[in-house]
Amino acid sequence: MSDLLNVENLWVKFPTRTGVFDAVRGVSFRLGRERLGIVGESGSGKSMTGRAILRLIRKPGMVEADRIELDGEDLLGKSEKDMRAVRGQRISMVMQDPKFSLNPVMTVGDQMIEAYRLHARASKAEARQKALEMLEAVLIRDPERVMRAYPHEVSGGMGQRIMIAMMLIPDPELLIADEPTSALDVSVQGQVLSIMDKLVQDRGMGLIFISHDLNLVAQFCDRVLIMYAGRVVETCAADKLHEATHPYTRGLLNSLPRIDAPRDRLDVLQRDPAWAAAPSIGPDA
Amino acid sequence: MTPALSFENLNVWFGDGRDRVDAVKGATFDVAPGDSFGLVGESGSGKSTIMRALTGLAPHWSGRMAVNGQPLGPKRDREFFKTVQMVFQDPYASLHPRHSVDQVLSETLYLHGMKDIDARIVRLLDDVGLGSRFRFRYPHQLSGGQRQRVAIARALASDPAILLLDEPTSALDVSVQAEILNLLTDLRAEHNLTFLMVSHDLAVVSHMCSQLAVMQNGEIVEVMTVDAMRRMTSDHPYTRALLEASLGYRRAAE
Secondary structure, three states: OOOOEEEEEEEEEEEEEEEEEEEEEEEEEEEOOOOOEEOOOOHHHHOHHHHHOOOOOOOOOEOOOOOEOOOOOOOOOOOOHHHHHEOOOOOEEEOOOHHOOOOOOOOOHHHHHHHHHHOOOOOOOHHHHHHHHHHHHOOOOOHHHHHHOOOOHHHHHHHHHHHHHHHHHOOOOOEEEEOOOOOHHHHHHHHHHHHHHHHHHHHHHHHHHOOHHHHHHHHHHEEEEEEEOHHHEEEEEHHHHHOOOHHHHHHHHHHHOOOOOOOOOOOOOOOOOOHHHHHOOOOOO | OOOOOEEEEEEEEEEEEEOEEEEEEEEEEOOOOOOEEEEEOOOOHHHHHHHHHHOOOOOOOOEEEOOOOEOOOOOOOHHHHHHHEOOOOOHHOOOOOOOOOHHHHHHHHHOOOOOOOHHHHHHHHHHHOOOOHHHOOOHOOOOHHHHHHHHHHHHHHHOOEEEEEEEEOOOOHHHHHHHHHHHHHHHHHHOOOOEEEEEOOOHHHHHHHHHEEEEEEEEEEEEEEEEHHHHHOOHHHHHHHHHHHHOOEEEEEE
């Protein structure tokens, strides 16, 4: 099977006053038309990995890799102008926080219409119709009112659904979802996930799902990379996540409160410096 | 026994005309002193709005709210803020970026009319497990978990009896969440606190609380004990749906 995305030896570096900081250190993976989960704590480099694929790391940050290919096409050598044609159209990204990714001084409707008309030649009325349809598709109850609202007037969950609706309008090949549901509550989370799930199945879209929620990733994705301090410490099939062997993965799993198994105190993760020093696990491990 | 917090037929609304939103409709529940009560429901269901109305941050409300038997009027006095304190969801947004931990805490203590501010700051920082070496740091020098500890210390500054927790760990990593939840459990035991906690994470609520109210579209659909929730013996279809959803994502049948 040909890979949708092939990443080899990806490094993201930031020069600081005290030397170069490596946010991502030698990450390699391949992605087919599947759901790949990347989990880890904040600062583990999972979001940076997602951004580096879209070349969204700003200077002075540096992205180095032996290879980043989308459908066999090199992304590293592309000019900024060519990258603009890739972003949004072929690879879309849903960011973590709708508060920072929506324009605060434009109504939701106006920015959805603008986003759609950037990618497709359509009249305002058509774009408006499409925006309303997408808002309904992400289960917003009152799309007419939401179209008139400004981002500060909608709840976080609603904002995130608006973002997902906006990202899905151009029908991308690969969706990078960076914590798309961590601001949402469980019932809405399920709905948002099933919307994304359906798109992966129906349209043959690839999905990179970045999350800190291990249970969710275990249930939702096909395969999981576990990142710690910029490296991939473990990779496994998602349904085998609960049998994971790496002490870091085990520590994360044990720190979760559980409805079915009440405890007085939760386990707190004890970190081992050796985890950060070990090399990344390759794409085939 | 007088309940620590009592809500009777509380209505809260925002805006007017065609944009009027009834955020809370006829909410009624009591929280016993020393108890820990959870509010769960989807976003926009009004769970945070109940807290905001209680603290005076939502001006338009009707019904009856009482703290330790004292009914609340339209204004909150200093005595109220000594009794009731709140910890917000996002520690990145709730701390002033240009105030050091020391400034944040000493200003709060000053406003509460405390005398021995210096000693109290040291004690507060010890209480939340930070220690005095964090005293002169700024928020950007702290991790998310440490910031939330500062926010908790600030809430504890007035020796409150009631702590309102608005999604206290949803912005944090699971490993840090475990630390903060353990801290809150310890603080509740040490200071005899009453918790009213809003969370969308049923696992967190079941870990922290003994009772919970399930909200949907501004209405409380069910008040139940956490034990009943664990046994999955719920009468209301929405609660059951929420429970099933929180047990994990299941792919739709193909």
